[in-house]
Amino acid sequence: MTLPGLLPELEVIRKDFPILERTLAGGMPLVYLDSANTSQKPQCVIDAMVDHLERHNANVARAMHQLGAESSEAFENARDVVARFIGAPSRDEVIFTKNASEALNLVANTLAWATGDLAIGEGDEVVITEMEHHSNIVPWQLLTERKGATLRWFGLTESGELDLADIDSLITERTKVVSLTWVSNMLGTINPVKEIARRAHEVGAIVVVDASQAAPQLPVDVTEVDADVLVFTGHKVVGPTGIGVLWGKRSLLEQLPPFLGGGEMIETVRMERSTYAGIPHKFEAGTPPIVEAVGLGAALEYLAAIGLDNIHRHEQAITAYALDGLATIPGLRVLGPLDAARRGGAVAFEMDGVHPHDIAQVLDSRGVAVRAGHHCAKPAHARFGVQSSTRMSSYLYTTPAEIDALVEGLEHTRAYFKVG
Amino acid sequence: MTLPGLLPELEVIRKDFPILERTLAGGMPLVYLDSANTSQKPQCVIDAMVDHLERHNANVARAMHQLGAESSEAFENARDVVARFIGAPSRDEVIFTKNASEALNLVANTLAWATGDLAIGEGDEVVITEMEHHSNIVPWQLLTERKGATLRWFGLTESGELDLADIDSLITERTKVVSLTWVSNMLGTINPVKEIARRAHEVGAIVVVDASQAAPQLPVDVTEVDADVLVFTGHKVVGPTGIGVLWGKRSLLEQLPPFLGGGEMIETVRMERSTYAGIPHKFEAGTPPIVEAVGLGAALEYLAAIGLDNIHRHEQAITAYALDGLATIPGLRVLGPLDAARRGGAVAFEMDGVHPHDIAQVLDSRGVAVRAGHHCAKPAHARFGVQSSTRMSSYLYTTPAEIDALVEGLEHTRAYFKVG
Amino acid sequence: MNAELDSLYQEIILDHYKNPHHAGLRDPYEAEVHHVNPTCGDEVTLRVHIAEGTVVDVSYDAVGCSISQASASVMTDLVIGKPVDEAMSVHEEFLTLMQGKGTVEPDEDVLEDGIAFAGVAKFPARVKCALLSWMAWKDATARSLEETR
């Protein structure tokens, strides 16, 4: 079956992902609908990492020998690839972290030690939203608690969008930072980041955009979206674990104090005092994730070759098809926007009479992998009065037939638990 | 040629490391003598990572489906392997970080926010040594500067050992932390960690051991060495980049405040306040280095199968042979202990009339990879009045013939630069 | 594929899930605890009433999946009315069963309806669900013993 908007070479793309050929217990083929949790990896990413480990492995920057030069070039090339992928004005603004969570903590943590303009204290406010991933909540709780500042947040409408009604009383002269997700990992909502950034910049606040769910499925341009900082994580963009990206405006990054100390982040070290390197190295203490950067570079080149516009269209087509399918299940309620054109590809739902764990378990026995729980978004769940939900999430390799398998699995689940 | 103490199956071991078959510019075979910088990876480590990415990739902890269970099991199994490798009393005390630098910063950074007994402030002291890697200097400079405490350090003797003469005036009731390297990455010195830990514990200080250079080449037992915290890094123990290990005593880890916030480090999150998970998860925010843990587990099992005692003997044999060879070069001065039995396998040296860069360059043209520079140990270099040095470092795959190639290369270097 | 599932979702479990025993929070009690499964958010608030070394009552309010709900129900059946020592050893036995990865043969004389959870041990992700209320009970019991000391 085919749908308008699907990637035309879908079967070819699927062949790029070795894991999609796996069969599970009972010989069931894998139906992987947990890509918002982590994406699968194409052969080219795995091969790039293997080639690096088998032929070019060496530490970077410090090593002058041929392997060192090859490894450094591969690592720094990955920085160029990332800079292009997100339209960064300068490659030096691209910092490798271990994941998106570290990137967000880096900002909150260095702000805790910042002096001058950037210093945060009593009377100052940080604004987030009720739909954030825990990784974009806890760092700001720690910062505001430790510095005596106040944490505030946008609430959500019944349909799962940001409630912007009181934006002007929320983002005020007291606001130092506005940090929000571009695409929700639970509700799927795509937020009007640019509009919020405009307001934040009017009051002189720093805008931090969590693009962990956006980078996999939307074209990202840091200038266009008007962020001061933007972060995403490698393992959700068909890259490996162990690497994340922090992009920040040069002027901001230069003003922030160092985060982790040691290794390559120094200019000179004496026992009494040290001075620090310029960006990006200032924020990359110790041996960086080298083979992971090589993998991430290959991953982003893979996505760019397919085209983020095409991937976005594919996700929308699959999401629309999934929303239609889910609507046929009695007692099923989708949390978040119901219009596929206005949301990302993660769809969380409740089903009357069966707990998400039990749904996921029955689906798993049929080879269908979804996530059950709070998806690291407890406050968003609390907002909708639910403890946990089941979430299906697609990606560029997802087929309509896999959505059919999900829907059939849900029907079976109802029968199994004798619901309705 | 063979030496007493060499690993008997050396040629078989070398076959495990694909990169050792590489040829470089001009068809020169690779002579890799930069293992203290980063080690090469055996096929079994690469294969474990590939198998994980191609067949078991999923996020951990959160995922209930079969891939999730497989991935979680592989990840948590790596924690068991690490716990066994270092003799940790409990697997929960093993925390995965991104590298050794992050692990050291984690301790310094959480101490900065600690309250009660652990709080550090004016009048308190942190003691390090002059031979530390920058990653064990800068975090403590940041901590003491930020909290108004004082940083003190052990000096070095002429032969490159810790000067313990004034240990009792250095480690006093004011000392809150003693952080030191077990094996120096520049001088090769093996420090009497246990003896220093005893004194530190007498005054109630926390003992942090940087085992980045020890873990690859000595049997490590955290209880035996009497550390409160011990760290090492994956890429130096034939594992991948992107992963490090922090082991800490349960009572200490439980007392420390959280480091990075988000993802899996929580117990429950409300917008107003969060509570945190127990160890180890409390210190593992966000998606951990999953495939890296799988690789690290395979790496440590590989080393354990060969036997750390055997590896240590091999390193000593090679180091003794190298020291003998280097002694034949006129105008060459080794920095650090000259007795192979009392040092690790990193040997830094100066050679009259040729700068380390130029030595490394000439060696590289012959396929011999060494490191030139300050090796992230500027203060130790300053102590010996040198700007930089050349360092050769061996590992379990190093042969006496490779040492011969180094020594010949050095002779050639002298001739090339018309020295002597 | 239902065979695997059926080994997890035994009839006994589904029965307890639909009709949980001893549910709700009751007085008197010496200790109340609140436990969470951080992975999925399942929660239980649980009270213990102990008198003269015997578990007189265990009452609870739980939100969670079939396994965690049924486990709470079975647990109360097993511990209420027993001397604390004996209840603790039932707890130990249940723990051993759950951590056995499906290799432990359950003893029906001790675990009664609890033997229905033998299949859960083969699903590592669900073991935590089955243990949530047991852990809460153990914690509450320890606290109430301190309380009354």
Place this chain on the structure above:
Amino acid sequence: MNAELDSLYQEIILDHYKNPHHAGLRDPYEAEVHHVNPTCGDEVTLRVHIAEGTVVDVSYDAVGCSISQASASVMTDLVIGKPVDEAMSVHEEFLTLMQGKGTVEPDEDVLEDGIAFAGVAKFPARVKCALLSWMAWKDATARSLEETR
């Protein structure tokens, strides 16, 4: 294997290394800077004396490898006595050569002994060595122009 090396270590470079021109720190000067190559620790302290728009003197104290030492020596030969603008454009030309990865053909009329560094451009790890003193000179010159404004 010496052919590769010889393209890096041209005779001219080794000559400047053994006998550096204009070495040592001298008065008068308007600006003094200290630059470090963080990777290897090479350092240079460098002074610039500018009068009436001309680079009258550049003096320096440098610790480093043959490439960085020779480069400092050649740099002083090239800029001393030149109008600042002209010296800056020589600097630009040298920068282009160094960043060309071996593809740029050097112009001997402009770079004089500096053409000997063409081979360095093929060794990415050494480009920083060749540029250390030039960067210091550029920085010091900018500062001394501010100073005297």
